[in-house]
Amino acid sequence: MNINNYKNNIFCILGPTGIGKTLIAMELCKLLPINIISVDSGLIYKELNIGTAKPTFNELKLFPHSLINILDPRDSYSVNKFFIDVKNEIYNILNVNKKIPLLVGGTMMYYNVLFNGLYKLPGSNKYIRKYINMLFNKYNNKYVYNLLYKIDKESAINIHYNDKYRIIRNLEIFFLTNKNLSFHKKISKLYLNFNINKIIILPSNKEILIKNIKKRFYKMLDLGFENEVLKLYNRGDLNINMPSIKCIGYKQMWLYIEKKISYSDMINLSIKNTIFLIKKQITWLKKWPDSYIIILDNYKKCINKIFNFINKLING
Numbered sequence: 252m253n254i255n256n257y258k259n260n261i262f263c264i265l266g267p268t269g270i271g272k273t274l275i276a277m278e279l280c281k282l283l284p285i286n287i288i289s290v291d292s293g294l295i296y297k298e299l300n301i302g303t304a305k306p307t308f309n310e311l312k313l314f315p316h317s318l319i320n321i322l323d324p325r326d327s328y329s330v331n332k333f334f335i336d337v338k339n340e341i342y343n344i345l346n347v348n349k350k351i352p353l354l355v356g357g358t359m360m361y362y363n364v365l366f367n368g369l370y371k372l373p374g375s376n377k378y379i380r381k382y383i384n385m386l387f388n389k390y391n392n393k394y395v396y397n398l399l400y401k402i403d404k405e406s407a408i409n410i411h412y413n414d415k416y417r418i419i420r421n422l423e424i425f426f427l428t429n430k431n432l433s434f435h436k437k438i439s440k441l442y443l444n445f446n447i448n449k450i451i452i453l454p455s456n457k458e459i460l461i462k463n464i465k466k467r468f469y470k471m472l473d474l475g476f477e478n479e480v481l482k483l484y485n486r487g488d489l490n491i492n493m494p495s496i497k498c499i500g501y502k503q504m505w506l507y508i509e510k511k512i513s514y515s516d517m518i519n520l521s522i523k524n525t526i527f528l529i530k531k532q533i534t535w536l537k538k539w540p541d542s543y544i545i546i547l548d549n550y551k552k553c554i555n556k557i558f559n560f561i562n563k564l565i566n567g
Contacts, residue, residue, distance in 0.1 A: 261341055261445045262561055263290070263354040265362060265536060266452035267529040269464045270547060273306055275452070276355040277314045278554050283351060283561060286344040288317045288337060290356030290365075293498045296324050298483060301476045302500040304467065316355075317344075324495035325488055327375070333361050334369045334441065341445060351561065359535035366447060366539060368440035373427045375420075382426075383419045398422070403431035448564060449542035450557055453533070464525050468518065471500070480504040499524045 266272050276287050289295070293303035297320045306316065317340040322328055337354070344352040354365070386395050396412035402425050410417045425431050454460040480501055483489055489496055491505050500521045507517040536542075543560055547553050 257284075257345055257349065257351050257565065259345070259444075259446045260448065260564065261345075261352040261354065261443075262448045262450060263362065263365075264450050264452065264557070265359075265539075265542075266357065266547075267454065267460065267532040267536075268357050268525060269304075269460060269467055269529070270452055270454055271550060272355050272357065272452065273304070275550065275554055275557065276353055277306070277310060278550075279353065279557060279561075280314045282554075282558050284349075285353045286317065286348055286350045287314060288340050288344075288352055288354045289319045290337075290354050290358055290361045291319075292328070292358040292361065292494070294319045294356070295322050295328055296320070296495045296498075297322065298324055298479070299495060299498065299501065301471050301474050301479050302504070303498065304471070322495075324483060324486075325493065327494050329374065330360060330364050331369060331372065331374065334364050337361075337365065338443060341443070351565070357532055359532055362539075363535070365443055366449075368442045370435050370440055371438070372424055372432075372435055376423060376427060379423050379426050380419055383422050387415065392418075395422070403433050405433040406431065448561075449539055450560065451536050451539070451542045451544045452547050452553065453536070453544060455546050455548040457529075460529065461526055464529070465522055468500070468522055468525070472518075476500065477504060477508075481508060484508050499528060 264272050264276055276285075279285055280287065291303070293299055294305050294316075295318060296303075299305070305319065306314070311319065318333075318336060321336075341352045344350050354362075356362075383395065386398070392412050392415065395418055396407065396410070399410070399418050399421055400407040403421060406421055410421070412418075421432050424435065428435070483496070483501070484505060491497070491502060491509075496502060496505055503512070503517045503521045503524070506512045507514055512520070545553055545556055
C-alpha cells in the first residue's frame with residue numbers, strides 16, 4: 252500500500268453491541284497497517300473491564316487501542332472532549348505513525364458528532380448543574396421542562412419532560428451563554444475534515460444476536476463481574492449517578508450490591524437494557540445510508556470483505 256494514499260482516509264466499523272466489532276478489527280490489524288481508535292463510552296474508563304467486554308491486557312498489547320483506559324471512573328467525559336481527542340488521534344496515526352485510522356465501537360452519539368460535526372458549545376459547570384438539579388428537587392420535571400420551553404421552544408419540543416439529562420444540558424448552555432441551544436445550532440460547526448468511510452455490520456439474524464448477548468452476560472458473571480463492581484462500590488468515591496456506573500450491567504449490579512434488586516432481576520434487567528440498546532443502535536445505523544453494509548453470517552467472509560473494501564479505496 253502507498254502511504255501517501257492514507258492521507259485523509261479514515262475507516263469506521265459500526266454495528267450493534269455484541270456483534271464482534273473488536274474481534275474483526277483485531278483480525279484486520281494482522282492484514283493491514285491499521286491503528287485502532289475506540290468509539291465506546293464505557294471502554295474509556297479504567298477498572299471497567301469485564302462488564303464493558305474490554306479487550307484483555309494481552310490483546311491490547313498486541314493490538315493497541317486509542318481512547319481506552321483514559322479516565323478514572325469518577326471522571327466524566329463529553330462528546331466535545333471525544334471529538335477533540337479523536338481528531339488528535341487521527342492526525343497522529345496518519346501523519347506520525349503513517350498508518351490507517353480504524354474507528355471501532357458502538358457509541359452512536361460519538362459517531363454522530365464525527366459524521367455531522369460539533370456545535371461550539373461551552374463545557375459543563377457543576378454550580379449551574381447543581382442549581383438546575385435543585386429546581387428539579389424543589390418543583391418537578393414538568394416545571395423545569397416548562398422553563399426550558401419558554402427559553403427554547405424549538406429544542407424543547409424534541410425533548411421529553413422526563414429527559415433530565417438533555418433538559419439540564421439545554422438550560423446549562425443558556426445560563427452560561429445567555430443564548431439558547433437553537434441559536435448555537437445556527438452558527439458554525441467544527442468538522443473532522445477527513446474522508447470518512449463507514450462500514451456497518453448488521454446481524455443476519457437478530458434472534459441469534461440476542462441469544463449471544465445473553466450468553467455473553469452469563470460469561471461476564473463467570474469471569475467475576477460481581478467482584479469487579481464490588482471493588483468499584485467499595486472505593487467509596489463513586490455513586491450510581493456517575494456516567495461510569497450508569498453503564499449497562501454496572502448500574503444493575505450496583506443496585507444488587509445495595510440490596511435494592513434481586514440477583515435474578517439484576518441479570519434480567521442487564522440483558523433487557525442491552526437488547527434495548529441494540530434496537531437503538533440499529534435505529535442510528537439506518538441514519539447513515541452512505542455506508543458499506545455487511546450482513547454478518549461468517550466472520551472470515553466479513554473480514555475479507557472489509558479488507559478488500561479498505562484495500563480498494565487506499566490503492567484506487
